[in-house]
Amino acid sequence: MAATAQVVTSPQPGMHSRRIRQTFLSRTLPFWLLLPSLLVLAVVQFYPGFYSIFLSTQDFQAGTMKFVGVQNFDKVFGSSSFSDSVWLTLMFLLGYALLTMVVSFTVALFLNRKLRLSGFYLTVIFIPWVLSDVIAGLVFRLFVVPDYGLLSPFFASPLFGSPDGISLLTTPPPSPLTEAIPFPPAPAMFLLIFASAWKAVPFITLLILAALQTVPKEVLESASMDGANGISSFRFITFPLVIPTLVVAMFNLTLGGINGVGMVFSLTSGGPGTATEVLSFLLYKLGFGQLEFGRAAALSVLMTIVNLVLILVALRISRSDSEGYKF
Amino acid sequence: METTSTSPAYLKRSARYYAFAKGAQPWIYNFLLVIVCLFMALPILGTILTSVKRQVDVQRKPPLLLPCDTETRDFDVNACRFVLEGYDRVIDIKPNPDALFGFEMQGRMFSTYIPNTLLYAVSASLLVTLFAGMAGYALSRFNFRGRRALQLAILAITGVPLLTNLISLYQLGVALRKAFPGYEERIFLIIVYVGFGLPFSIWIVKAFFDTIPRELEEASFIDGCSPVQALFRIVAPLAAPGLTSAFLLSFVGVWNEFIAGYLLVSKNALKTAMFGLYDFIGQFVIGYQVLAAACILIALPVVILFLFARPVFFRAMVEGALKG
Numbered sequence: 153m154a155a156t157a158q159v160v161t162s163p164q165p166g167m168h169s170r171r172i173r174q175t176f177l178s179r180t181l182p183f184w185l186l187l188p189s190l191l192v193l194a195v196v197q198f199y200p201g202f203y204s205i206f207l208s209t210q211d212f213q214a215g216t217m218k219f220v221g222v223q224n225f226d227k228v229f230g231s232s233s234f235s236d237s238v239w240l241t242l243m244f245l246l247g248y249a250l251l252t253m254v255v256s257f258t259v260a261l262f263l264n265r266k267l268r269l270s271g272f273y274l275t276v277i278f279i280p281w282v283l284s285d286v287i288a289g290l291v292f293r294l295f296v297v298p299d300y301g302l303l304s305p306f307f308a309s310p311l312f313g314s315p316d317g318i319s320l321l322t323t324p325p326p327s328p329l330t331e332a333i334p335f336p337p338a339p340a341m342f343l344l345i346f347a348s349a350w351k352a353v354p355f356i357t358l359l360i361l362a363a364l365q366t367v368p369k370e371v372l373e374s375a376s377m378d379g380a381n382g383i384s385s386f387r388f389i390t391f392p393l394v395i396p397t398l399v400v401a402m403f404n405l406t407l408g409g410i411n412g413v414g415m416v417f418s419l420t421s422g423g424p425g426t427a428t429e430v431l432s433f434l435l436y437k438l439g440f441g442q443l444e445f446g447r448a449a450a451l452s453v454l455m456t457i458v459n460l461v462l463i464l465v466a467l468r469i470s471r472s473d474s475e476g477y478k479f
Numbered sequence: 480m481e482t483t484s485t486s487p488a489y490l491k492r493s494a495r496y497y498a499f500a501k502g503a504q505p506w507i508y509n510f511l512l513v514i515v516c517l518f519m520a521l522p523i524l525g526t527i528l529t530s531v532k533r534q535v536d537v538q539r540k541p542p543l544l545l546p547c548d549t550e551t552r553d554f555d556v557n558a559c560r561f562v563l564e565g566y567d568r569v570i571d572i573k574p575n576p577d578a579l580f581g582f583e584m585q586g587r588m589f590s591t592y593i594p595n596t597l598l599y600a601v602s603a604s605l606l607v608t609l610f611a612g613m614a615g616y617a618l619s620r621f622n623f624r625g626r627r628a629l630q631l632a633i634l635a636i637t638g639v640p641l642l643t644n645l646i647s648l649y650q651l652g653v654a655l656r657k658a659f660p661g662y663e664e665r666i667f668l669i670i671v672y673v674g675f676g677l678p679f680s681i682w683i684v685k686a687f688f689d690t691i692p693r694e695l696e697e698a699s700f701i702d703g704c705s706p707v708q709a710l711f712r713i714v715a716p717l718a719a720p721g722l723t724s725a726f727l728l729s730f731v732g733v734w735n736e737f738i739a740g741y742l743l744v745s746k747n748a749l750k751t752a753m754f755g756l757y758d759f760i761g762q763f764v765i766g767y768q769v770l771a772a773a774c775i776l777i778a779l780p781v782v783i784l785f786l787f788a789r790p791v792f793f794r795a796m797v798e799g800a801l802k803g
Contacts, residue, residue, distance in 0.1 A: 181706050185617035186629075189610045189677055196674020197636045200647030207647070259515050265508045275789060276516040279523065282785045284735030286753050287774045291522045294529055294767055302525060305541045350522065355796065362797045400800060411640040414737050432642060439646050440742065452643035463635055 201456065207449035224450040233426060233434065234451070236334050241410065241430045243337055247345040248352070249405045253398070255349065256356035263357070264364040274358070281354035285414025292347040293419050296320040307339075321420065325427045338427035340420045348415055352408065356401045363397035364390065396469075403466040407459060431455060530771035531561045537767045565772030569759075588773060591748060592755035599665070599740075599751065600733040603672035607680050607729040608722050610673070615684030615721075616710055620693070630685075637678045641738065644675075649742050656745075668743050672736065676729035683728070683799045687721025688714065724795030727788055731781050752777045 208224050210217040228234055259277065263270050280288060295303045298319045308317035318339045325338035367390050375385045413432040416422060422429040422437065429437070435455065439448030528545075529537065536546040547559040571586035584590050618630060648671055655662050695717070696709045704712065715722070740751035756777065759770045785792060 182617035182621035182623050185613040185710075189614040189681060192606075192610065192670060192674045193633070193636065193677060196648065196671050197639065197644060197678070199651075200644040201639060203647040203650075204643055207650075259512075262508050262512050262515070265505065267505055267509055267512070269509065269512070273512045273516055274793075275786065277519050278785070278789075279782060280519055282731065282735075282781050283523075283778050284737060284753055286735075286737045286756065287778050288522075290756070290770065290774055291526045294771060295522065295525060297767070299540050300538065300542055300767060302529075302542050302544060350519070353519070355800075358793060358796060359800055404800060411642070413642060417737070432640065435640075435642050436738075439642070440649075445646060445650070448646055452640065452646060456639050456643055459640060460635055463637070467631075467634070 204449040204452050204456075207445060208453050210446050210449075212445040220446070224446045228438075228447045228450045229454075233429070235332070236426065237429050237431050237434045239333050239335070240337065240341070240428065243335070243341065244345060244348075244428075244430050245406060245409045247342075248348050248409050249402060251345060251349040252352045252356055252405055253401065256353050256401070257360055257398075259353070259357045260360035260364055263361050274361070277357060278354040280351050283351070285351065285412060286418045288347060288351045289415045289418030292343065292350075293321070296343060298322055312339075322424050324424050334427075338424060340424060340428050344416065344420055344428050347419055348409070348412070351415065352405060356405065359397055359401050359404075360394060363394040367393050399469055400466070403462060407462060410455065410458065526771045526774055530565045530768055530775050531563065532768050533560055533562050533564055534766065534768065536560060565766070565768035566776065568766070568769045569773045569776055587747075587758060588752065588755055588776070592750050592752040593777070595749060596734060596740075596752040599669055599672060600730050603669050603676060603733050604726045604730040606669070606673045607676040608726040611677060611680035611684045611725050612715065612718070612722055613710075614677075614681045615688050615718075616714065618681070618685045619688035620696075633678050633681055637682075641675065645739060645742050648739075652743050664744055664746065664749055668740065668749075671739055671743060672729075672733045675736070675739070676732055679799060680725040680729055683795050684718065684721050684725050686798050687718050691717050720791065721795075723788075724791045727784065727791055728795055728799075731784070734781050 209219060209221060211220045211223070263274060267273075283291070293301075295301045296307065296319070298304060298321060304319060307320055310317060312318045320339045320343045323339050325334065325341075326336055328334050329336070371389055372385055375389055380388070411432055413436055416428060416430060416433045417436070420428040422433045431451070432455075435448055435451050438444050438451060532546050536543055545554065545559065546561070547554050547556065549555050549558045552558075569586050569588050570584050571589075572582050573585050575583040618626060652664070652667055655667065656664075691714060695713055696704075696706075699709045699713050700706075735753065736751070737753040741754045744750055744754065756770075756773055759766060759773050
């Protein structure tokens with residue numbers, strides 16, 4: 153009698169301890185699941201972030217460090233190569249983002265016609281995305297190398313200003329209109345913009361196409377019954393519905409454009425001279441070309457801040473998503 | 480009612496107009512899209528064309544589009560000189576009776592760089608998939624303190640420029656090499672690749688887990704599953720498409736990555752394919768056909784992978800971008 157009562161009130165000792173272990177495990181399970189990722193991210197992403205803040209205050213010479221405060225920042229941001237680079241980056245971003253957006257939007261509108269071959273077209277258009285930056289840069293470089301590139305005779309025609317025409321890789325920029333801004337840019341900048349846009353168009357087209365396909369057919373049909381023509385139903389229905397995606401695409405392009413270095417590396421190497429030395433390439437050059445790690449770290453801190461601000465703004469916008477867009 | 484009876488002519492014309500527009504539009508759009516496709520493919524086709532030319536034809540001034548001219552004529556189909564010399568110089572096949580198939584590839588690209596890249600890409604992507612699966616499950620299913628902050632931090636990481644990390648990682652690599660005699664560059668590089676691929680993958684995988692109904696796991700808990708069992712037996716199979724896309728995207732990412740492999744590897748034997756490409760640039764001879772052939776050969780595997788797994792790529796990219 154007593155024995156059975158005991159069994160009922162508390163289960164076997166083994167079972168008891170097992171339940172405790174299970175609750176401990178399930179209480180801390182998310183931690184164990186996240187641990188491997190967090191460890192890797194700590195080494196590869198968080199540690200470098202903090203280390204570069206530290207490094208940006210050091211004078212790093214041949215392995216020895218000396219605290220120098222904000223001297224690195226002073227030197228970098230005071231230099232003319234930095235201010236030129238900022239302007240070049242802005243020019244690059246403007247051309248790159250505009251060209252990519254316009255082309256992608258147009259192509260996405262074509263593809264959205266639901267032609268029988270739409271899938272095939274999208275696949276062909278998408279191949280540049282699969283190539284690496286370096287290969288894409290080399291591919292374009294092969295076309296315009298002086299004398300031997302297939303397109304170089306075309307650009308060497310008098311059509312392009314001077315009697316000898318231009319060579320996209322070596323012609324220096326025309327003399328700047330004002331002292332402060334390196335404008336107009338060198339021909340190489342247009343090449344860089346063009347090649348980068350070629351690489352980015354597939355992805356942006358896909359994004360916009362995905363958004364276009366979510367526009368409800370019924371709404372478009374009822375609009376056309378009410379007498380809306382193609383242009384006005386695009387203007388008042390389709391376009392407002394894809395604006396959020398256009399914003400996302402714009403942020404994507406801006407971030408990629410600021411940070412991408414592979415294309416510059418293989419296509420122009422910042423040249424001719426410093427005509428295509430955008431910020432990411434300047435960072436590379438400071439760090440690994442001139443081994444000025446302190447200054448490179450200072451520049452990278454600035455670039456990280458710009459990136460984080462952009463991402464936070466993008467997040468804000470996409471969060472207001474759920475409550476409806478306000479534009 | 481009244482309008483239909485008073486203006487039949489107008490209606491008739493508009494009907495005819497629409498019939499015309501419907502018939503004509505697909506033709507126009509097909510035409511325009513073919514042009515767009517040609518335009519996107521042209522740089523690649525041009526590279527293929529360069530890669531099958533002979534050295535002398537590549538070095539012509541002015542350059543020759545098709546190597547088909549003769550002494551007397553500009554174009555003669557019978558005189559076309561397409562060769563595989565460029566590919567041959569990249570692969571460099573030599574007969575060797577001791578090797579597996581009776582020959583061996585002596586070109587560094589195929590004997591060393593591509594196997595290296597394959598090793599890095601496969602192992603990094605497997606780790607990324609495993610870790611992202613676990614982390615994505617935790618972020619999707621458990622509500623713990625700091626979850627939102629952690630999600631935000633992981634998202635914010637994606638915005639830190641790669642080069643920033645590499646300045647620190649480069650120095651870390653140098654320090655590790657000095658401190659440990661048995662230091663393995665390969666393992667460090669793989670860890671770096673995992674770290675670069677993780678944030679985006681966690682994001683995609685979490686989005687996939689979010690679409691799997693919780694009721695399935697709750698039912699399995701009632702049947703006596705532990706959360707770990709539920710993850711591996713119930714949820715993981717359902718999330719397979721998401722995990723596959725994380726694997727494929729990170730594979731392509733590592734395969735195409737240049738700058739980390741370039742900066743973190745010091746030994747020739749450990750170089751990646753993208754870095755190895757530069758072997759063909761520093762040469763004194765102008766071997767553009769060799770460079771073009773190398774580009775084509777390195778790009779081919781990922782292009783083929785993409786062609787086979789198209790829908791997986793498309794879905795993952797749209798999800799990742801629009802939810803992130």
